Amino acid sequence: MIDFLQLENKLKNNEISNCYIFCGSDEKSIKNSIKTILDKTVNKDFLDLNYAQLDGLTVDINGIINACETLPFMCEKKVVTVYRANFLRDKCDKAMEKVHKDIAQYLKNLPEECILIMYYIFENDREKESYKLKKLDKLATVVKFSKLKGAMLQKKIKAIFDKKDKKIDKTELALFCSCVENNMDIIENEVEKLCCYTYGREITSRDITEIISAKNDNDIFNLVDYLSQRKPQKALDILNELIFKGESITTILRMIERQFKILFDIKLGVEGGSTKEILARELKLHPFICEKMMIQSKKFTLQQIQKSIELSLETEKILKSSSVNSKTEMELLIINTARA
Incomplete structure (x- = not known):
């Protein structure tokens, strides 16, 4: 198994495999890689005749074989993509x-003139590649598309700004990365918005905070802020919004726990005389984010933050050890935390 940065290097060197299996949470990067493979192997004038897309939720093996066995027209290769290939997950129904x-049997005899690409998207950021993929690793090039972080994410986003001939300084780039959702579809849209908003001038930190859509970390910041103001209904509204956007209860709970743990460390640091610069460096936070959290920490006592962490851990224990209504437990957590 390789990561998608290794795949990029291979494609740049025209090292193209007969079969690919992609998995990960970044569908935009997966689709970009498929496009790169298409551009390198299929003549655009005959794309409709040499490119087939199949829905993995409804396709059967005969559909895949028929698509792969059809000879390419006026090209050396044809490409077949099976998206939503959930039959590659460890848990699926009998038909899948x-x-x-x-x-797995057919891949041993896949025609040389066909490039078969299959992929499925992780349900959450903590999901790992299935055991099935490890077994197929010898029959196909298996690629895991993990979300970029840190310097690699900044490098990727900087390249998007460069492509648009828009300059962004290191400080503003770091802030942009900390504010935007780690999803290439969203990132490209936000870059476009920011470039249009700052047309003819340099990008500032204020531009970023005013323009960039709030990501889930900011939603959690606001949720916790409402708890500090003793406004549980406002916090519940954000909880419902996050659930509506597709976030799982366990992910939301984990983000709340993380927020309170950082607040705890900041509260201790401030009381110990640490400056914003020191705390930002120690906790690996952007100075702008650190400053916001320092302000938020002042709305809680150390005891309140400790109690909130305890309530969060207790909720996590209940969710893991019993078959309760997870949404109800989260609502109770928010109400009890507002009263802490």
Whole structure:
């Protein structure tokens, strides 16, 4: 198994495999890689005749074989993509399990003139590649598309700004990365918005905070802020919004725990005389974010933050050890935390 940065290097060197299996949470990067493969192997004038897309939720092995066995027209290669290939997950129904077993056999005899690409998207950021992929690693090039972080994310985003001939300084770039959702679809949209908003001038930190759509970390910041103001209904509204956007209860709970743990460290640091610069460096936070959290920490006593962490951990324990209504437990957590 390789990561998508290794895949990029291979594609740049025209090292193209007969079969790819992609997995990960960044569908935009997966689609970009498929496009790169298409551009390198299929003549655009005959794309419709040499490129087939199949829905992995409804396809059977005969559909895949028929698409792969059809000879390319006026090209050396044809490409077949199976998206939503959930038969590659460890847990699937009997029909999908049969597709997986059949495809594992078929890959041993895949025609040389066909490039088969199959992919599925992780349900959350903590999901790992399935055990099935490890078994298929010898029959296909398996690529995991993990979300970029730190310097690699900044480098990728900087390249997007460069492509648009827009200058962004290191400080503003770091702030942009900390504010935007780690999703290439969203990132490209936010870059476009920021470039239009600052047309003819340099990008400032204020531009970023005013323009960039709030990501889930900011939603959690606001949720905790409402708890400090003893406004549980406002916090519940944000909880419902996050659930509506597709965030799982466990992910939301983990983000709340993280927020309170950082507030605890900041509160201790401030009381110990640490400056914003010291805390930002020690906690690996952007100075702008650190300053916001220092202000938020003043709205709580150390005892309140400790109690909030305890309530969060207790909720996590309940969710893991019993079959309760997870949303109800989260609502109780918010109400009890507002009263702490």
